[in-house]
Amino acid sequence: MNFDQTEQQRALVAATRKFAEREIAPLAARWDEEEHIPRDHIQKLADAGFFGLTFPEKYGGRERATLDAILVVEEVARHCSISARLIVDHNFGAVDTILNFGTEEQRRRVLPAVVSGEKLISIGMTEPDAGSALVDLKTAAMQEGDWIRINGHKRWITGAGEREYTLVYARFEEISGSEGIGAVLVEMGTPGFQIGRRIPTLGVRGLREGELIFQDALVPKNILVVPPGTGFRLLMSAYNGQRLAASAVALGIAQGAFDYALAYADRREQFGQRITDFQAIQFKIADMIIDLEAARYLVYRAASSAVGAISDRMETSLAKTYTSEMAIRVTGAALQMMGGEGYSREHPIERMCRDARMFTLAGGSTEMQRLAIASHVLGRRLPQHRDTLNSAELGMVEHSDEGG
Numbered sequence: 001m002n003f004d005q006t007e008q009q010r011a012l013v014a015a016t017r018k019f020a021e022r023e024i025a026p027l028a029a030r031w032d033e034e035e036h037i038p039r040d041h042i043q044k045l046a047d048a049g050f051f052g053l054t055f056p057e058k059y060g061g062r063e064r065a066t067l068d069a070i071l072v073v074e075e076v077a078r079h080c081s082i083s084a085r086l087i088v089d090h091n092f093g094a095v096d097t098i099l100n101f102g103t104e105e106q107r108r109r110v111l112p113a114v115v116s117g118e119k120l121i122s123i124g125m126t127e128p129d130a131g132s133a134l135v136d137l138k139t140a141a142m143q144e145g146d147w148i149r150i151n152g153h154k155r156w157i158t159g160a161g162e163r164e165y166t167l168v169y170a171r172f173e174e175i176s177g178s179e180g181i182g183a184v185l186v187e188m189g190t191p192g193f194q195i196g197r198r199i200p201t202l203g204v205r206g207l208r209e210g211e212l213i214f215q216d217a218l219v220p221k222n223i224l225v226v227p228p229g230t231g232f233r234l235l236m237s238a239y240n241g242q243r244l245a246a247s248a249v250a251l252g253i254a255q256g257a258f259d260y261a262l263a264y265a266d267r268r269e270q271f272g273q274r275i276t277d278f279q280a281i282q283f284k285i286a287d288m289i290i291d292l293e294a295a296r297y298l299v300y301r302a303a304s305s306a307v308g309a310i311s312d313r314m315e316t317s318l319a320k321t322y323t324s325e326m327a328i329r330v331t332g333a334a335l336q337m338m339g340g341e342g343y344s345r346e347h348p349i350e351r352m353c354r355d356a357r358m359f360t361l362a363g364g365s366t367e368m369q370r371l372a373i374a375s376h377v378l379g380r381r382l383p384q385h386r387d388t389l390n391s392a393e394l395g396m397v398e399h400s401d402e403g404g
């Protein structure tokens with residue numbers, strides 16, 4: 001496959017790089033330290049045209065290819081993973097679900113507001129007792145005339161309390177298994193919808209990870225985005241794009257760490273010579289480049305074959321698994337190459353190591369991705385649920401690997 005960038009893509013990457021170096025890089029450490037990214041910076045990302053990159057123009061989008069959006073995410077992540085995650089959340093996942101499966105009225109109401117940065121959106125899937133086994137989620141949605149009543153508890157929701165919309169995955173009418181799962185769009189301020197506590201994290205600290213609590217929250221029926229029945233399959237297919245975009249964040253973080261550590265190592269002298277003159281360091285550099293390029297190939301290949309922002313399950317799992325583990329290896333090697341300086345908070349490498357750590361967990365853990373890959377290779381579903389009697393409904397790999 002040929003991944004030579006087109007003229008247009010080169011211009012997009014160059015413009016993104018310029019923006020990231022000027023507007024993002026100087027502030028990324030502060031947002032990590034303060035554990036907050038200001039709304040006016042998020043607005044700058046929207047104003048730069050980074051939200052809704054692949055969306056039709058009629059919703060404010062730029063009609064770019066999925067690979068173009070992935071290139072933007074990667075470039076921004078070289079400097080700041082949380083800015084990159086914001087771009088992911090406003091191109092893939094929840095917004096893409098609305099674009100592909102929502103009603104025209106929902107698309108017109110939500111997408112232009114999200115693309116312009118006026119409103120932000122989260123994805124609410126995970127619960128205290130439903131992580132990898134998302135199909136066990138319990139948040140209950142009951143239809144009552146023109147309303148849907150929601151009761152439940154979500155955990156690990158990125159942007160909880162800071163974003164106007166959340167696409168909430170819920171179980172409808174107490175129907176068990178994947179067939180009961182659909183998704184509704186809930187607005188902040190809905191009576192009965194509260195923001196729970198913040199979860200302190202190792203990395204990506206500028207984004208609030210938190211809990212959502214629904215106690216008899218009543219939302220109008222017309223905000224049902226994906227109904228139950230076959231809905232869960234649609235939700236998972238749309239979520240695949242977000243998983244792929246998360247791989248691009250991991251790739252960008254690793255590339256950023258490599259670039260920074262390489263520049264340092266080429267300046268740093270010990271034993272009267274540059275440390276890049278030592279073969280042990282040269283081998284480290286070579287291994288890091290091999291890892292980065294292999295990951296880049298998998299990410300770009302999955303992005304190139306995506307239809308809209310919906311990517312192939314197998315290609316996405318290959319990219320996600322390899323890239324998330326690669327990012328841990330490469331950021332670790334970058335820190336090692338910088339010696340004690342790599343451990344100092346005066347350089348961005350320690351932040352990059354912390355930020356890179358999340359990708360084997362969030363967006364479907366690497367264990368769940370491996371199960372999906374094996375399931376594809378073996379040509380059959382691999383039941384995970386202990387209650388195999390219910391395995392037609394519960395815990396199939398295809399239905400169980402999830403996350404934000």
Ligand SMILES: Cc1cc2nc3c(=O)[nH]c(=O)nc-3n(C[C@H](O)[C@H](O)[C@H](O)COP(=O)(O)OP(=O)(O)OC[C@H]3O[C@@H](n4cnc5c(N)ncnc54)[C@H](O)[C@@H]3O)c2cc1C
Nearest residue numbers: 124125126131132156157158362363365367384402403404
């Ligand atoms: C930084 C961050 C941001 C997140 N953002 C969001 C978000 O915005 N929205 C959202 O809904 N969720 C979000 N999540 C949640 C994320 O999707 C879950 O953490 C993820 O799906 C894993 O679920 P869990 O944490 O409950 O782990 P568990 O499911 O409890 O798994 C624990 C361990 O067991 C392994 N395991 C579980 N089942 C199996 C199996 N069958 N075979 C082999 N190994 C298995 C897992 O791989 C993992 O290593 C986020 C998480 C993090 C860390």
